[in-house]
Amino acid sequence: MSSEVNLNRLAVFVALVRAGSFTAAAETLGMTKAMVSQHLAKLEQELGVTLVLRSTRRMTLTEAGSTFHAACARILAEAEAAIEQVGSDQEKPSGTLRLTATSDYGTSVVAPALADFMRSHPQLQTDLVLSDHVSDLIAERFDLAIRMGWLRDSNLRSTRLGSFRQLLVASPGYLAGRGEPRSLAELPSLAWVSLALLSSPLRWTFTAPDGSRRTVRMKQAAQANNVVAAHALVRHGAGVSVLPDYLVTDDIREGRLVPLLAQYRLPEGGIHAVYPGRQPPAKVRAFIGHLRAWLAAQT
Structure with missing residues (x-):
């Protein structure tokens, strides 16, 4: 033969x-x-x-x-x-949708949106993995990642879903004995809660209403390895920090946090859906569409 x-x-x-x-x-x-x-x-x-x-x-x-x-x-x-x-x-969406997101955005946004998505697609199973390190989608067999900020160059495909603002905040308790800062020049005198995963956690560039920019170097009082931990420290009076709007909007509305120097802007970060392959399966396309609609409804 x-x-x-x-x-x-x-x-x-x-x-x-x-x-x-x-x-x-x-x-x-x-x-x-x-x-x-x-x-x-x-x-x-x-x-x-x-x-x-x-x-x-x-x-x-x-x-x-x-x-x-x-x-x-x-x-x-x-x-x-x-x-x-x-x-x-x-x-047609089928099988198991395995996705990953950061712990802060995954808890506050992705999980609620995913729960709503599951009600519309009861035939689907889901596997949500929250992690603050950048997962290897192919090696770890993820269908989809929701990533925040600025994407690294890669061979993966991505779709921009929206953006988020970065807000300078502190708790009323922390400000009680110090008062709110009136200018950027006062920031280095405040206790700063830094985020270790950032490349320059103590250097921040602010844009004034007239478009001019100023970079300020902060004085670190505490450091956290993820946004959830930094948020908890700030809420409990450890100091001042920059946190994403999706995490602090409710705190500001309910008086648990106070926005500072609101006339100045910080760079907006992107919200991206990242996936391997040129043609994502229906389950991935369906959730991307659902999350985009969910985000639009929240604004």
Whole structure:
């Protein structure tokens, strides 16, 4: 038997057996009768066995041909089912949606949006992993990542969902004995809660109403390794920090935090959906659309 068998001939062989004749098989396959016969002859040559006994009026499977046909029919059926499943996955959300986000944004935004999404797609299972390190989507088998800020260069695909503001805040308790700062020049005298994962956690550039910029270096009083921890420290009076709007809006509205020097702006960060592959499956496309609508409804 040849070590290489042309697998396309398997489909011709199965079609021939199903049709019952070379003429009928040729019509089904859209090829000539001679070509069907040639494919069969080459397949028998590659296998080193006779599959079909032919006469002028009929064709009959040999014992080897009958066994081989059953196996080929099963293989082709499984291949067709796999192709259909892939197509279905591209058209209708199914399976498990495995996604990752940072602990702060994942808790405050992604989890509520995902819970709402699940009510609309009860056939889907979800696996939400919150982590403050940048996950390898391919190695860790994630379908999707929601990433904040400024994206690194990569081979992954991304869709911008929106943006968030960075706000300078402190608790009323911390400000009680000091008063609110009136200018940027006062910031270095305040206790600063820094975020360790930033490249320059103590240097911040503010934009004034007239468009001018000023960079201020803060004095660190405490450091946290993620935004959730920094938020907790600030809320409990440890000092001043810059935190994302989605995390502090409720605190500001309910008086647990106070925005400082609101006339100055800090750079806005992006909210991105990041995924591997050019054609994300339907479950990924559906959640991206849902999260975009969810964010729009919150503004």
